[in-house]
């Protein structure tokens with residue numbers, strides 16, 4: 001439990017200047033915390049490596065590799081030193097290559113989802129569930145219905161690749177997906 005709290009604190013500091021895309025620009029850290037809550041509270045998962053990696057899942061993607069940030073390699077090294085190799089492996093497995101065009105990143109998520117380690121599948125399930133809930137309840141101001149529908153459809157495609165990984169999390173995803181905009 002101490003490690004998970006440490007990971008949440010680390011992520012809170014790393015994401016402290018970042019905001020979500022909803023119109024109130026809520027703090028970004030709410031999203032990693034939502035993943036930990038879905039996994040631990042709603043799905044009863046108590047694997048500390050998975051919970052730590054969920055808290056840290058956007059660290060490399062959003063807090064490293066740009067000007068004024070640690071390099072990707074330095075960020076990976078920091079995660080390794082502080083949280084260990086299994087946590088780094090899970091974060092790596094859910095990190096997109098931001099140097100690729102968006103369409104290619106989205107395509108690769110679909111292609112890779114079925115082949116990542118089990119813990120990474122759990123994090124993906126929680127990530128997509130949290131994003132669909134946010135899109136239904138607090139959509140980005142500039143996302144018309146078709147863009148929200150596209151995200152729902154793409155998220156469903158990703159999750160189709162890893163079905164069977166965790167039926168309880170899949171049921172939570174399905175409940176969130178049932179709110180796809182008309």
Ligand SMILES: Nc1nc2c(ncn2[C@@H]2O[C@H](COP(=O)(O)OP(=O)(O)O)[C@@H](OP(=O)(O)OP(=O)(O)O)[C@H]2O)c(=O)[nH]1
Pocket residue numbers: 019020021022096102127128130131132134135138139140151
């Ligand atoms: N629903 C929602 N998403 C938000 C919000 N703020 C930031 N995001 C992030 O935006 C991405 C979805 O927006 P897109 O337009 O599809 O992708 P983009 O950010 O790469 O352009 C998701 O990350 P991703 O890495 O592209 O996809 P994913 O792997 O996290 O699903 C999601 O985590 C918000 O308020 N609501």
